[in-house]
Amino acid sequence: MSGFLNLYRKVLELPLSFLVKNNPIPHNPIEELKLDISQPVVYVLPYTSQTDLVIFRKNCISLGLPDPVVANNIHGKKLPRFVFLDEGRQIFKSKGAKKETENVFYNYLELHRVYPDLDVQVIPVSVLWGRSPGHEDKGKLPKLRLLNGIQKTAAAIWFGRDTFVRFSQAVSLRYMVNEHGADKSIAQKLARVAKIHFSKQRISATGPRLPNRQAMFNKLLQSPTILNAIADEAKSKNISEQKARQEAEKILDEIAANVSYEGLRVADRFLRWLWNKLYQGIEVQNADRVRKLALDGHEIVYVPCHRSHIDYLLLSYVLYHQGLVTPHIAAGINLNFWPVGAMFRRGGAFFIRRTFKGNRLYSTIFREYLAELFHRGYSVEYFIEGGRSRTGRLLAPKTGMMSMTLQALQQRQTRPITVVPVYVGYEHVLEVDTYAKELRGAAKEKENAGLVLRVIKKLRNLGKGYVNFAEPITLSNYLNQHYPEWKENPDEERPLWFNKAVDGISNQVMININNSAAVNAMNLTGTALLSSRQRALTREQLLEQLESYLQYLRNVPYSPDVILPSDSAQEMLKHVLNLDRVGILVEKDNFGEIIRLERNSAVLMTYYRNNIQHLFVLPSLVASIVLHYEAIQKNLVLDAVSKLYPFLKKELFLHVAVEDLSVRVEAIINELHRQQLIKFNENVLSINRSRVRILQLWSAGVREILQRYAITAAILQNTPDMPKNALEKESQSVAQRLSVLHGINAPEFFDKAVFAAFIVSLKENGYFNQEGNADTEKLDSLMGILNHMISAEVNLTIKSAVEKGEE
Incomplete structure (x- = not known):
């Protein structure tokens, strides 16, 4: 039997190597999951699939992980290095864990009794064929997991580039034995825990089903809060309630996203091309924090700093490739223009007017729509600064969205809401030239299709991009610590502690973003040159100053989350001088090289200096x-x-x-x-x-x-x-x-x-x-x-x- 399986796997390897791209999550599991590959490992896959095994094995070998089909040899005893948890799915439900798998777990546990230095690591792994959560439709049964054979072949063709291999945190069998023993019941418990884990993992990767947009509208328009707002609108404007309801429907249609999974897949292809065109790589740090929150069932609110319109796209792209659900994004109404408005909507954007002042109907509908997103379990993203920073510094937080988030927690939210601050940075920002003009007094150019085309024409070598997930803030924990009375009088709309809590959380978000700043060659070089009154230094002086900065950052770290460059001062300077549109000149005289900023580039360079000031x-x-x-x-x-x-x-x-x-x-x-x-x-x-x-x-x-x-x-x-x-x-x-x-x-x-x-x-x-x-x-x-x-x-x-x- 094993000979036939080996042959079958060999047959599968060739077509799958062409059809399916390596997409491991995380991208470097040995480092990010802190795996000790000097100890034996056992991979656990959720259900029997030779196709999944072939894809998973290919990823393991490319990552330097132990080959799953080669058995572990522990003091002369050979045991399999991978197991399937169950036989797959029947029509309506999954079968139980395989007895064979439980026996393998038990044999490994028994070895730990005999060899005290043994610590086998059990690593759950799943192969995700596409990430579609499906749509809400009560008239249909949920989609079944794809089967082997023809359907799996079709999936390989259709989802090849969207197939992800998800490695989870290893479980130490030494810990299990020390804490719980090594009998049969522990092996069974291990299998049960693994099944629960895979169920959570699938939900964390796909998210809840996408809403039926009209059904959601109908539900919201029947809520007492919106019905009261419609009645007030009719009374205050002396119009019929039917007309006020039509206005409410128009507002909902203006606001609401219209997420399409196929739209996300198309966007992924475009964005992959865009980043390769724009940047020399995107560095992502601390995504494991967010994956853990998703596995634990948290409602996640992403709050990034706002440097560029690219931020919307970059964060969604990074989350998708980190095995997480792309969020619903609060976008300015100025971005709802043809043709990108509809594209943004399909990608998860919901649109928000710049001000709600004097429009109770709009503010009520928006607040209820946001609360409904939380209630249904969709992750949400908004920019707390309100607009893009023109100076490179964090702007003072606008607290409106945070206030609504806290209100959702107060009212009917059962899952914990956790705010994840995100530092987004670039070595070169696309709009930085425009920012400089606006700061000199030029009017802000209205977003339109022509502006998008002009920006695309400028696409060129812009260095690296950075996304760093900062320390999360679980709102209930924050309130328990600072405002223990927050659970009293839940029906009170604005209790005394509320505004202080909103301000405190918003300020902490900004602090956590700054704690996760990315230091790069551009902002360090800019800092050094701008520190000279003449904006010029000799090459030797500049390198000496860069080295001084690097030594300080390494010896007196600002925070554990700050991203520091690994390059030397010489390598960083060479990198900056090779970037396009930087405005740094190298001049030579009899004494050597002088490196200086062009006069017009000095203002632009302050933007990058301010990122790390x-x-x-x-x-x-x-x-x-x-x-x-x-x-x-x-x-x-x-x-x-x-x-x-x-x-x-x-x-x-x-x-x-x-x-x-x-x-x-x-x-x-x-x-x-x-x-x-x-x-x-x-x-x-x-x-x-x-x-x-x-x-x-x-x-x-x-x-x-x-x-x-x-x-x-x-x-x-x-x-x-x-x-x-x-x-x-x-x-x-x-x-x-x-x-x-x-x-x-x-x-x-x-x-x-x-x-x-x-x-x-x-x-x-x-x-x-x-x-x-x-x-x-x-x-x-x-x-x-x-x-x-x-x-x-x-x-x-x-x-x-x-x-x-x-x-």
Whole structure:
């Protein structure tokens, strides 16, 4: 029998090698699942299929995993390296686990009694032929799993490129034996647990059935909440309820997605071509976090940062290839234009107007539609920043969608809702040229088909893209920890804790996104060049600065989730110079090479620097303090940092708690001393003149931020009772003057929203009294620090502008 099976598998190998592409999930299971292949492994497949085995074996060999058809030889005893869990499916239900499989488990467990150093790893594996969840249709039976023979051959032809081999977390038999023993019942339990696992895995990969769109509309339009809103609409506008209902139907049709699995498959082909055309690879990190949440039955809400329109496409593509369900995506109504609007809808987009203000019917319908998506178990994605960041920094969160998410949890949601922040980054953003024009005052161009075609024409080598899944936030756990009263009075629409919780969760999302930033050659090179006032460095200086950054990031890690480059400084610089549309020039003189930014590229490069500015702001602040004081006691450094840190923390969504700040600063000082950038003797920090150039470049990372703080603080010193709106406007005007006179290219330097956030921070940290006037004594203390770290000419410009403004 075994000889016949071997022959049959050989016959299958040739056609399947052409028809079925290797698609392992995860892409590197040895590393991502932390498999110890020095120990024996046993693969468990859900049901008997020689076709699945051939495909699975091909993936194993390509990944460097043990060959499944070669038996394990454990101290002279041979046992199979793979088992099928059951015989397949009957018409309506699966058969039980095979006795043969239970016996194999039992034999492995018995070996663990005899050999204490043995630890066999049981690895569940399934082959997913396509990912269609099917549609809701009560008149039809659920689709059955594809069978062998003709149907399997057809599947190989049709789903060959969409067949995935899913490797799951290994189960340690040593752990099982130590905890539960090694009798027959444990072998049976292992088989039962594996069956449950495969059932969960299938659901996590396909998701719930796709909705019947009209049936969903009918259900929503019968909900008491929407019926009340329709009645109010009719009354307030003096129209019939029938007309108000028609308006509600139009709103639903405008909002709702129309997901098509075939549309997703077509999109996958296009996106595969697009990424190969645009980028030199997409690096994905921590997807295992999301796979675990999906297996555990969580309702997943993806909240990525927003850099580009590409974000929508990239995240869905990555999730599909990580074996996860693509989400329903909240997209701006501006993207609902021909022909891409319908395509986005089929890919899962549901459209949202920029504002709900004054339209109760629309806001009610949208909120109920979102709650229905949660109730049905669909994953959801929305951009908490509201729009794309034009500066490269995270924008202040817009809390409307988070508020609706929390309301869904309060009302009828039974599955746990978990928010997954996602860092999305690029070495080169498609729209960055447009962002620069908009920041200079150009009107935002309306999205249309012509704009899409112009963007496609620009497709070229843009470096790498990054998707990093940050630390998830399970909403019920967060509320239990911070607002234990949240379960009281569930029918109350806006309890006292609600708004604070929404703000707290939204802020934590931004912090977690920043904790997962991707450091790459482009943003490091941009940071170094922009730190030079002339935006130019010799090749040697630039390489030295890049190496200093790399050493700091590796020795004082910002967070475990940050993606760091593995290349050397020389390799990174070579990579950046080979990218298109970067605007970095290499010039030669008698002394060597000078690398500089073109004038027009300086603003563009600040975008990439700002992607990682939060990683460097604290060491930049320490470097700036030491540089400007030349010699200073360590406790005074700590005091200065502690006064400025609350503002930096709020502005840049920093994760270090105030109570942990001194430990972090100590680590930074030690690293700067290790790199010989500063001297540290008898509790005094001082500059090391032989390496002062590197220290100067480090200090520049916080220069413009401190200048902004000084502008607002100086105005308040002069006019302590200035109203908030006037203070924002005056601060912006002074900053614009400063940027012209001192060549400051940072687009966020005179952003009114940044000044508004700083003023809020001043209030939160006690810089205003109860009457709303500035506390001049505290401001004097703050300005005493700022004045030391800002050049004399900039200080004079600020003072002069403030005095003119007073006149």
